[in-house]
Amino acid sequence: MREVAALAGVSLKTVSRVVNDESGVSPEVRGRVTAAVRRLDYRPNLAASNLRRTGARTGLVGALVQDVSNAFSAGLLRSLEDAARSRHTAVLAASLDEAADREQEIVHDLVTRRVDGLVLMPATERQDYLQAELRAGTPVVFVDRAPSGVAGDAVTVDNALGARKAVEHLFDRGHTRVAGLFHLARVPTARDRFAGYGSAHAERGVGVDPRLVVLGLSSAEEAERAVHGLLDLDDPPTAVFAGRNILTEGAVRALRDRGLQHTVALVGFDDFPLADLLDPGISVVRQDVGRIGAVVAERLFARIDGDPEPPVHLVVDTEVVPRGSGEIRPAG
Amino acid sequence: MREVAALAGVSLKTVSRVVNDESGVSPEVRGRVTAAVRRLDYRPNLAASNLRRTGARTGLVGALVQDVSNAFSAGLLRSLEDAARSRHTAVLAASLDEAADREQEIVHDLVTRRVDGLVLMPATERQDYLQAELRAGTPVVFVDRAPSGVAGDAVTVDNALGARKAVEHLFDRGHTRVAGLFHLARVPTARDRFAGYGSAHAERGVGVDPRLVVLGLSSAEEAERAVHGLLDLDDPPTAVFAGRNILTEGAVRALRDRGLQHTVALVGFDDFPLADLLDPGISVVRQDVGRIGAVVAERLFARIDGDPEPPVHLVVDTEVVPRGSGEIRPAG
DNA sequence: CTACGTCCTGACAACGTTGTCACGTGAGGT
DNA sequence: ACCTCACGTGACAACGTTGTCAGGACGTAG
Incomplete structure (x- = not known):
């Protein structure tokens, strides 16, 4: 800025005025300053400017x-x-x-x-x-x-309501054995979704079968293994609710492995790209x-x-x- | 910082020294200063600090x-x-x-x-x-x-090499009529990929059928329509090379619509999430x-x-x- | 007792900018 | 001819920090 001022033959303050488009600078001086600015590739220093301005935002x-x-x-x-x-x-x-x-x-x-x-x-x-x-x-x-x-x-x-809607959606289609896959219990969203899963059951008078609930899943692989475990039960679930998108992914893989993707229902929490391109398309609870x-x-x-x-x-x-x-x- | 200095009964510079972990401050003073810092919730101002430091980075x-x-x-x-x-x-x-x-x-x-x-x-x-x-x-x-x-x-x-590899991959499986979907011609990557598509043909002595080439596609919908057009030809392609991931998506939809997803081959440029979960899994040229x-x-x-x-x-x-x-x- | 070095500490200027205020000029009114 | 006023401009301090340097206290050696 000092150099610009020198080149334009004006004071620092005037350069500041021009740069900030303040009024009260004659067109002629303004011209000289802008020319100097351009010639020297001058870039104002936002940090310094913010420092000086009172209560300035950093943007x-x-x-x-x-x-x-x-x-x-x-x-x-x-x-x-x-x-x-x-x-x-x-x-x-x-x-x-x-x-x-x-x-x-x-x-x-x-x-x-x-x-x-x-x-x-x-x-x-x-x-x-x-x-x-x-x-x-x-x-x-x-x-x-x-x-x-x-x-x-x-x-x-x-989250509780979303999960409840998902599980009710499955109940409405005739399912009564709906498995639930959830993230770590210490994560509040996981707790809420689990609660919603529970309240859907309570509301419909269906007992939660603890063997159908898997908590603490934090990767697609874990979900995949968990679903295989569920399908191995004597009385396996007819539908799965996956409480998080990567868990949905694991569930899809497990069902696909067993050729059950058109047999066992699946609703996931959280949408994911191309969910509609899978076969079948994956129904989800979408957060906008x-x-x-x-x-x-x-x-x-x-x-x-x-x-x-x-x-x-x-x-x-x-x-x-x-x-x-x-x-x-x-x-x- | 001034307040901290006042509270600790030291000078500004000493506070600076403590904050920046510089040597040469007695343990006792250091203690007083850190206490004051904590008490006043003092946060150094990085912008001011960078301003002063010579040739400093903003990080x-x-x-x-x-x-x-x-x-x-x-x-x-x-x-x-x-x-x-x-x-x-x-x-x-x-x-x-x-x-x-x-x-x-x-x-x-x-x-x-x-x-x-x-x-x-x-x-x-x-x-x-x-x-x-x-x-x-x-x-x-x-x-x-x-x-x-x-x-x-x-x-x-x-990009040219990647596209060439993709098309060669299809040639190697017996295809000779490979359609090509590309982005806007003004985009350099699209041009390069188109060039690679051409050089694969040249190398194998296969002529490029201009009716199989579609340039200027910038959305999945456009690609979908384009593929429908290609499939309506008297002599339709037996394989499709999609020069960009959203074009791949459009191609998948079009093939799916016609039930040709297991009949017409498809290779896309650029990987995308869950490509392996589709049926069939989508082969792609992956950029790492x-x-x-x-x-x-x-x-x-x-x-x-x-x-x-x-x-x-x-x-x-x-x-x-x-x-x-x-x-x-x-x-x- | 003096000289000197070490260790802490602080005063001051500077980083690049802008808010405040004061100055000089010329136009317009009396 | 004088005063007023608007206008354009610049000097200066300040924003929050740190580099430089000088100074005081203390200890040790001559």
Whole structure:
């Protein structure tokens, strides 16, 4: 900037005025300055500018998701990005891989970078460690899982309701032996979906057969093995509810292996790409990622703009998408 | 920081020393300062710190990809993120959606933010506009498409070779009428893949039937319609090469519609999730995203560290992944 | 007792920018 | 001829931090 000022024969302040399109600069001087700017390839230093401006925004938000390369996280990121762009804000994306220590580390780093806000898909069980940041005024919006140990806006689906809908969908088609595959019990979404699975049973007066429930599955392979185990039972399930998309994948493989994909019904939680291209198409409970992202963005930017209301927990609808696998009726 | 200094009864500089773990502070003072830091929830301001430090890094790199929510871009982002984390660097992710103006806008924004480097999957045909940034010393690594109009490191696959391998794979199984579906002709990767399709024909002494070639497809729907058109020919193709993953998807739908998925062979360029779960599994030419990302990161950080060598173009291998659809033999 | 080195600590300037205010000029009104 | 006022411009300080250097306290050797 100093060089630009020298070349244009004006003061620093005038260059600043021109660069920021402020009024009160004669056309002639403005011309000289822009020419100098162009000639010297001058780029303003946003960091310095933010430093000086009072209460300035960095125009940076952090998005801490489970894994930027999985479809749900990536979709969320994308819709957040779109909202951010219109606010001239860039998105710092980070993957947590369910690692609690990494979550804290990255949050700390992002706060040091003075992000204007954070979107967090927590990997931790409790987020007490955020107390200080929140007090310091960095808005945080939780997504996918509600916060625990701190207050903050949250955007989730009603996992229990979604799971209940899925299981009812199967009951409605005549199934009574519906297996349930779930993630680690310490993960709140898994607990909620399991609860929904249970309440669907309760509502219909069907007892839950504990042998049909498998908890603690964290990979497609584990789900695949689990389904093989279920099918080996004397009284095997006629339908399967998979509580997470990678578990659905494992279930598809196991059913396919045994040639039962058109015999045993399957509904998964979470949509995945090309689910409709499989044979049969895989019925799922869909979370509308685009909508979730949009709601998250709306909350985040409202907070950044100073919305003082108490934290809210917004619930986005889920919907059963029938594609074939969930509409298979029990044999006989 | 001033408050911390006051509370601890020391000077600013001493606080700085403690915060940055510099030597030469007595344990007692260090204790007082850390206590004050904790009490006041003090967070150092990274921007100010970078401003002062000479030639400091911002620890920020930009990744401009086609769309953070598509599998290829997201995978790349992820592997870049992993490399960046070990360098204590955060990744700013942005989607370009093949929009040239957005590309320039975002590059400009990121340069203003003083990113240490950029990874660019270009949406523009020429990147002359980057000349100034490159001269200013911001390293840029191109990925997926080589740069044009500027010099810079590039990491791509050999698209022509990959396409040739795919078509040869089909020739080897007895096909002679292999249709080719391609993206917009202005996109270099599409041109290269089309060239590879042609050279496979030339090498085997098979003439390219222009009626079997469809250029300019940019969505799954267009590809689906195109394949229907091809199948309506008097002398329809016995195999299809789809030059891009969304075109593969369209081809699968069209073949499925006609019940020809086990009759007409199909090889796609670019792998996609669950390709092996389809029936038949879809054979593809795979680009190793993880490897591409790792190579990109290696180049980028080498440049950031001052590697002065002339730009290089690194080529990552592709590999035909047989899954069933590409191994179907022609009827008769 | 002096000289000198080591160890801690702080004052000050600087990083690149912008908010504040004051200055000089010329136009318009009396 | 004088005053006022708008306008364009620049000097200066400040944002939060760190590099440089100087200074004080203390210990040790001559």
